[in-house]
Amino acid sequence: MGKKAFSDLKVLDCTQGVAGPYCTKWMADFGAEVIKVERPTEGDIARRMGPFLKDEPHPEKSGTFFYLNTNKKSITLNLESETGVKIFKELVRKVDVLVEDFEPGKLSDLGLSHETLKKLNPRLVMNSITDFGQTGPYRHYEATNLTLSGLGGAMYASRPANKPTDRPVVEGGLQAEYVTGLLSFIATVAALVNQVRSDQGVRIDMSAIECVASTLGGHVAEYPYMGLSRRTSPWAIHGYPIGYSAPCKDGWISLTPGIGGAPNIPFLIGQPELQDDPLFAKPAARMAEPEKFDALILPWLQERGKWEVTKEAQELRLAFTPVLAPGELLEDEQLKAREIFVEADHPAMGKVRYPGAPAKLSETSWQKGRAPLLGEHNGEVYGQLGYTEEGLVRLKEEGVI
Amino acid sequence: MGYKLLEGIRILDLTMVFAGPIGSRILASLGAEVIKIESAMRCDVYTRANVYPENEPGEEHWNRGCFFHSLNAGKYGISLNLGSEEGKEIFRRLVKISDVVIENFSPRVMENWSLGYKDLKKIREDIIMVSLSGLGHYGPLRDFYMYVPGMEGMSGLMHMTGYPEEPPLLSGYAYGDWVLGTTGAAAMLVAIYHRQRTGKGQYIDVAGREAVISHIGEIVMDYTLNGREQTRLGNRHSSSAPHGCYRCKGHDQWVNIAVENDEQWERFCQALGYPSWTKEKRFAEASSRWRNQDELDRFIEEWTSQRDHYEVMEILQKAGVPAGAVLNMKEIHLDPQFVNRGFFEIIDHGEGVGKRPILQQIPAKFTGVEKFVPRRAPRFGQDNEYVFGTLLGMSKDDLKRLEQEKVVGGIPVFPPGRRTRADLIEKQGAGWFDPDYLVEIRKKHGDDIGKG
Numbered sequence: 001m002g003k004k005a006f007s008d009l010k011v012l013d014c015t016q017g018v019a020g021p022y023c024t025k026w027m028a029d030f031g032a033e034v035i036k037v038e039r040p041t042e043g044d045i046a047r048r049m050g051p052f053l054k055d056e057p058h059p060e061k062s063g064t065f066f067y068l069n070t071n072k073k074s075i076t077l078n079l080e081s082e083t084g085v086k087i088f089k090e091l092v093r094k095v096d097v098l099v100e101d102f103e104p105g106k107l108s109d110l111g112l113s114h115e116t117l118k119k120l121n122p123r124l125v126m127n128s129i130t131d132f133g134q135t136g137p138y139r140h141y142e143a144t145n146l147t148l149s150g151l152g153g154a155m156y157a158s159r160p161a162n163k164p165t166d167r168p169v170v171e172g173g174l175q176a177e178y179v180t181g182l183l184s185f186i187a188t189v190a191a192l193v194n195q196v197r198s199d200q201g202v203r204i205d206m207s208a209i210e211c212v213a214s215t216l217g218g219h220v221a222e223y224p225y226m227g228l229s230r231r232t233s234p235w236a237i238h239g240y241p242i243g244y245s246a247p248c249k250d251g252w253i254s255l256t257p258g259i260g261g262a263p264n265i266p267f268l269i270g271q272p273e274l275q276d277d278p279l280f281a282k283p284a285a286r287m288a289e290p291e292k293f294d295a296l297i298l299p300w301l302q303e304r305g306k307w308e309v310t311k312e313a314q315e316l317r318l319a320f321t322p323v324l325a326p327g328e329l330l331e332d333e334q335l336k337a338r339e340i341f342v343e344a345d346h347p348a349m350g351k352v353r354y355p356g357a358p359a360k361l362s363e364t365s366w367q368k369g370r371a372p373l374l375g376e377h378n379g380e381v382y383g384q385l386g387y388t389e390e391g392l393v394r395l396k397e398e399g400v401i
Numbered sequence: 402m403g404y405k406l407l408e409g410i411r412i413l414d415l416t417m418v419f420a421g422p423i424g425s426r427i428l429a430s431l432g433a434e435v436i437k438i439e440s441a442m443r444c445d446v447y448t449r450a451n452v453y454p455e456n457e458p459g460e461e462h463w464n465r466g467c468f469f470h471s472l473n474a475g476k477y478g479i480s481l482n483l484g485s486e487e488g489k490e491i492f493r494r495l496v497k498i499s500d501v502v503i504e505n506f507s508p509r510v511m512e513n514w515s516l517g518y519k520d521l522k523k524i525r526e527d528i529i530m531v532s533l534s535g536l537g538h539y540g541p542l543r544d545f546y547m548y549v550p551g552m553e554g555m556s557g558l559m560h561m562t563g564y565p566e567e568p569p570l571l572s573g574y575a576y577g578d579w580v581l582g583t584t585g586a587a588a589m590l591v592a593i594y595h596r597q598r599t600g601k602g603q604y605i606d607v608a609g610r611e612a613v614i615s616h617i618g619e620i621v622m623d624y625t626l627n628g629r630e631q632t633r634l635g636n637r638h639s640s641s642a643p644h645g646c647y648r649c650k651g652h653d654q655w656v657n658i659a660v661e662n663d664e665q666w667e668r669f670c671q672a673l674g675y676p677s678w679t680k681e682k683r684f685a686e687a688s689s690r691w692r693n694q695d696e697l698d699r700f701i702e703e704w705t706s707q708r709d710h711y712e713v714m715e716i717l718q719k720a721g722v723p724a725g726a727v728l729n730m731k732e733i734h735l736d737p738q739f740v741n742r743g744f745f746e747i748i749d750h751g752e753g754v755g756k757r758p759i760l761q762q763i764p765a766k767f768t769g770v771e772k773f774v775p776r777r778a779p780r781f782g783q784d785n786e787y788v789f790g791t792l793l794g795m796s797k798d799d800l801k802r803l804e805q806e807k808v809v810g811g812i813p814v815f816p817p818g819r820r821t822r823a824d825l826i827e828k829q830g831a832g833w834f835d836p837d838y839l840v841e842i843r844k845k846h847g848d849d850i851g852k853g
Binding site (some may be wrong): 003005006008026030049050051052053054055063064066067068132133134135136137138141142143144146147148149150151152153154155156157158159160161164165167168169170171172173174175178179182183184185186187189190191192193194196197200201202203204205206207209210211213214215216217218219220221222223224225226227228229230231232233244245246247252254256287314317318319321322323324325326327328329330332333334335337338340341349352353354355358359360361362363364 | 406469470471536550554558559579588590594603608616729731739767823834
């Protein structure tokens with residue numbers, strides 16, 4: 001492995017929660033110096049989000065905060081104070097990137113508009129990540145992962161294929177947030193490639209509902225092309241084999257015969273005489289009578305485990321895969337071989353295991369690490385700006401840091 | 402809108418269907434020159450041949466599918482048969498003048514063609530190669546057959562989606578593919594930035610399943626920290642209530658409401674005018690609301706079901722309570738926020754299709770950099786002259802000979818164009834049709850929509 005991709009890059013990170021921190025986590029894990037600015041005393045809201053180590057709510061024991069802030073430095077700074085604003089400007093001069101997620105207009109109210117910051121640092125890449133964007137009628141609306149998922153269109157299209165008019169269901173976890181973080185990272189790095197070449201900064205305006213909507217891909221275009229608004233998966237609509245979950249002895253298995261693979265199902269279930277039955281030969285026939293299909297395959301599945309079924313089916317080129325619970329991932333042979341889970345030591349949490357690199361890059365080191373304690377790097381970061389220890393004590397007394 | 406941030410970076414795109422094309426369209430929108438490579442025997446069948454304008458396959462239906470238009474806008478397209486020796490040789494010449502190769506074949510295919518990373522590196526020392534797959538290019542299970550259900554199912558995400566007493570649920574829009582392709586784009590940009598500084602290329606192995614795991618990190622950590630196996634909660638939150646999707650007036654209309662704390666609960670009750678149930682003791686505190694949310698949800702739905710979902714959103718937003726209409730595919734095209742910010746790109750997709758809105762694959766608004774309007778998704782083999790002639794310097798005669806030898810060009814081998822089975826979809830309820838869609842879209846996106 002060679003150098004870290006972002007080892008010369010300095011990032012000022014004024015984000016909290018999930019989306020912004022996920023964006024800057026990518027930078028920090030690939031080597032950037034990410035200085036995370038937190039409010040004195042309470043810090044990032046993710047410090048109050050579970051899961052907590054041993055279920056003990058504590059600002060230094062949140063798994064969510066840990067996962068999203070690995071390899072970052074934490075400083076505390078009160079931007080509501082005049083001195084805080086002054087220090088912030090000093091920091092902006094020294095960085096390549098500013099990522100922030102304040103409500104639109106908030107930074108301008110503090111005297112830190114993009115115009116002001118651009119004067120201090122003309123090559124600054126500034127990415128503003130908000131729920132609805134800097135403009136538009138909803139820009140001051142309140143939102144959460146759930147409401148973003150609905151407004152972005154993703155929920156309407158997520159319902160069981162066999163109960164398409166049931167209540168829409170949100171994707172598990174915090175997908176609207178992660179999606180926004182990942183796209184924000186991409187936009188930021190594209191601006192940085194441009195910065196290296198042109199020495200020019202840019203301003204980026206990201207909107208979380210737009211990020212969610214961009215996950216809909218071609219599906220959303222079905223409306224302007226033929227007036228279709230889908231409620232469920234494309235497989236159900238276009239007659240391709242569907243990927244629904246069927247119960248087996250020890251959990252669930254995802255039945256996706258694959259294009260052209262279904263005729264092998266009779267061999268899997270030990271009924272080769274059914275190989276010419278339209279149920280297996282024709283997706284449309286299977287979709288028209290799913291109960292008939294189920295009646296043949298479910299009893300067979302009931303007697304077998306998900307891995308047993310998967311391995312037999314894969315031999316027959318059937319794309320059946322097990323539905324795994326998060327804890328089962330830790331024991332998975334493929335993930336073990338690829339060393340997906342990593343471990344880091346944390347002063348308050350001890351040894352912590354968490355999912356590592358999202359992609360394997362051969363030349364650029366991805367680094368594991370831990371999340372910072374609140375204000376852990378005040379001495380180091382403010383020291384570099386020339387503040388003495390006494391100066392820092394005074395700033396602390398004044399509530400600035 | 403496109404932005405010229407990555408001008409001069411050339412990407413050879415061998416990917417098909419959803420994941421890869423999503424990733425490469427992102428790069429095209431950011432200004433890279435993406436050359437999509439198909440061949441007459443092997444082209445992007447699934448997306449080219451699905452959902453045509455006005456549900457009419459028409460002539461050359463492989464150039465008319467909406468999925469292909471949306472997933473491949475901004476790219477160049479050539480036809481080149483990599484199964485032939487001469488086709489491979491031309492590909493090698495293209496590698497020499499390119500920066501990135503991205504592919505999503507099953508592991509081993511590129512190596513079997515002698516076009517693996519080691520081979521490409523010999524042609525161009527600093528090439529970046531990105532391989533997208535379900536489970537990754539090494540490891541005991543790398544040869545599994547799998548699609549989106551494998552990526553979402555083997556990552557823990559499906560286990561977390563749906564209701565506790567019902568089966569794990571697959572996303573309705575191939576989310577796993579989106580995560581794979583977009584993570585690939587992110588990793589590719591890391592490598593481009595790295596190369597700009599060090600001059601070194603590299604190989605990138607992205608597994609869709611691992612990319613999805615990255616998006617449920619905090620859920621996995623409940624297991625590593627506490628040994629707790631979380632499970633799906635429908636639309637509920639693990640500690641706060643009300644938190645759900647509620648039926649509204651009209652058919653299949655819904656609104657999400659997420660009350661995060663007692664302060665918002667107070668404002669919520671006020672916005673509803675304090676009906677008697679809001680004063681019940683069992684709903685007074687977050688923990689008791691959470692315990693009694695079955696009853697709470699019934700009361701709330703009585704209120705929402707008498708109102709339009711936009712109306713509910715506005716009433717609650719005025720009170721500062723997070724609420725959002727669940728938008729269907731029609732509403733999202735007409736919604737004031739999406740329209741105001743120009744989320745949908747209006748691109749002229751050519752004869753017989755005309756201008757139609759497609760989504761932005763990277764909805765970032767940049768200021769301080771030159772913009773451009775992305776080109777429409779390529780017709781099959783549309784840019785052969787530019788790529789083989791202008792870039793590689795082949796003569797017209799060379800091209801003619803290669804066409805005769807079926808190395809380039811040709812007519813794609815395609816199943817006949819089929820209309821979408823609207824009757825079946827409506828019968829099963831998998832979707833619904835709006836006969837006035839062109840009128841509706843024109844109201845917000847211009848009178849010339851749908852006119853070629």
